[in-house]
Amino acid sequence: MIFSWLRNRRRRRVLAQPFPKEWEELLQRRVRHYRYLPPSHQQRVRQIVPVMVAEKEWAAAGDFKVTPEMAVTIAGQAAVMASGFDEPYFFDRLHTVVIHPKTIRFAPEQTSRNPNLPGGWLSGIAWHRGPVVLSWGEIRTELTGRSPGRNVILHEFAHYLDGLDGPADGKPPMSSKESERRWYAVTEAEYLRLVGSARRGEATLLDHYGASNRAEFFAVSTEYFFELPHQLYERHPDLYAVLQEFYHLDPRQWLPRIESPRQDDAGDGGDFQRFRARRQRRSDVAQLKAVQAMAPGDALYAxxxxxxxxxxxxxxxxxxxxxxxxxxxxxxxxxxxxxxxxxxxxxxxxxxxxxxxxxxxxxxxxxxxxxxxxxxxxxxxxxxxxxxxxxxxxxPQNIEIRRARASAWMVAGWPQKAVADLTEALNIEPHDAELLAERARAYQALNRTADANRDIARAKLLEPELAWPA
Missing domain, CATH: 1.25.40.10 (Tetratricopeptide repeat domain)
Incomplete structure (x- = not known):
């Protein structure tokens, strides 16, 4: 109680100060959404930014220096996300924002000591109850407008919101059970469609990175909701509606439309197909180099x-x-x-x-x-x-062997055993539409019609062009 009182007292002091003119100019210049927001939402942003700048630890990686411009830019983007909430929201559980000068990569000795650190090159990362880590180089690139639909600040702060009620799972805290049911019904269907499209290499509006898991789907959807709201509304109106309900915002009403050259905005998908071709060539070259480095017998076997x-x-x-x-x-x-x-x-x-x-x-x-x-x-x-x-x-991890045994169980007249094998296979590969269809047939043999219908519905979302049993 005493800590809340002290915090609120400190915030009243911060908010009693005039909003700095240079910060206002910075928001107008750096945070694209801010200048288009309705006045009431701009005022909410001006409430959130000084509190975040004052209360968060703005840490730099290595010898890099964090400037007020960086803190205000990042806080401003986060404040836009929260500007529709009923009360000013200051991201209270977030204590530290770490800023790297360029793309983030953890050293091998760090990842070996800490399994929670991801490998590879990253533009940002957010941990459950941990800091938000951002690449200033990536932020500056996105501020130029050359990456429509991309916003690493929105992406990582969406992960933060997702983790408020537990580990990030793509379902941020909802206001009611009805909202929760509506959220799950819409986002699960949209997620499975994206997974299916990504597996087939099809052009889509939403970045295929959103097919990685449900948490990434929510973060990617948040980016497009704020960055390309008109396109998202036109192609995914149900998804737009649940995001609008969650954020209490409708960016279509105030943000001008910008065109995106990404993925299926290229008419027949030409740009995306060229990108796929380049990626496949790189993959083929890498595979050829790996084979050339092998002993002749190993290369022939590969x-x-x-x-x-x-x-x-x-x-x-x-x-x-x-x-x-x-x-x-x-x-x-x-x-x-x-x-x-x-x-x-x-x-x-x-x-x-x-x-x-x-x-x-x-x-x-x-x-x-x-x-x-x-x-x-x-x-x-x-x-x-x-x-x-x-x-x-x-x-035991080979799903094709489990699939084959499930077929044998069905021929032998033991569909319950087939369900068990197919369920184990789906635990390993949950987005295999054919496994879902095969389990549906086993469920039908057991007269478990509701379970069969559920699996067929998921299979149709993943592979809508295939002929599935009614």
């Missing part, structure tokens, strides 16, 4: 496995043949050639390779999987179940 993964079993068989000419007891090549034969329905050859691989290593998961799949196609269901169960024991 290429054969890549053919198998990409749905080119005949090409895979040709390369596995070369490997097995050199070493006929290479059980990995035997097992994977068996899987390639299986995809071509060459069952006798698949069975022969399985037996040869299992004679060398009786626990080879791929060989057991292939032999079980052959047995299932030949009508030897119990043999298939036994082989596939051994394969699951040997490789």
């Amino acid at each position: 290429l054969a496995f890549d053919h198998l993964q990409r749905g080119r079993p005949a090409d895979a068989i040709r390369l596995f043949d070369q490997l097995l000419e050199v070493d006929p007891r290479d059980e990995e090549s035997l097992a994977h050639r068996a899987l390639a034969y299986l995809r071509l329905q060459r069952l006798a050859e698949a069975r022969r390779d399985c037996e040869a691989a299992l004679a060398i290593d009786p626990q080879d998961a791929e060989a057991l999987w292939a032999r079980g799949a052959v047995a299932l196609q030949e009508g030897r269901t119990l043999e298939a179940v036994n082989d596939l169960s051994e394969a699951v024991d040997a490789s």
Whole structure:
């Protein structure tokens, strides 16, 4: 109680001071939204900014120096987010904002000591009950307007809001149960659509980074709600509506429309398709360099496995043949050639390779999987179940083996066991539409119609163009 009283007293003193003229000019120049806000919302921003600047610790990384301009710019963007709330909101649980001069990257010794530190290059990061960390270089780039839809300050402060009621999960605190239900219904459907589009490499308005998880979806959606509100409203009106309800703001009413060259704003997706092509070329070059650095046998195996993964079993068989000419007891090549034969329905050859691989290593998961799949196609269901169960024991994280055993359980007349396998597979890969459809069929066999309908609905959101059972 005494601490709240002291805090409120200190804030009254801060707010009693005239708002600095240079800060007003800075907000007008640096915070694009501010100059378009209605007067009442501008006043709310002028209440929030001085309190945040005074109360937060504005820390710099290394020898970098934090200036008042940086603090006011960041506080101003955060204040715009909060300007629609009924009472002035000062982000009380946030104590520290750390500013890096350029892109953020934690040293390997730091990430090895602290598993909560992410690897790679970052423009910002926010921890549950921890600091918000921002790259000033990224902020300055975004202030130029060259990255429509991107705003790292809004993104990371959205993570902060998301974490107010527990670890960030894409659902910030809601005002009522009804709002919570509406939020979940809309955002879950929109998230799954984005996941499906990202997996297919389709052009979308929302950045595919939002498909990483639900917390990132909320943060990315917040960026577009404030930065490209007109486009978001036109293409995702339901998502816009729940964000409008949460933030108590409607940026369409005051922010001028700007066009975005990103993703599906390029008409036929031309810019995005060119971006995808460049990214694929970089990936192919990196893969080629990795293969060239391998020993010849390892390189040939990597290429054969890549053919198998990409749905080119005949090409895979040709390369596995070369490997097995050199070493006929290479059980990995035997097992994977068996899987390639299986995809071509060459069952006798698949069975022969399985037996040869299992004679060398009786626990080879791929060989057991292939032999079980052959047995299932030949009508030897119990043999298939036994082989596939051994394969699951040997490789419990392999969702394809679990999928194969689920098919065997269905043929054997045990749909409950199929549900268990498919559920385990979906725990590993929750956005596989075909796994959802297969579990729906198992649920139907158990007369669990509501569960089946739920899975089909999710599958349709992920892959709307495919023909799903009614």
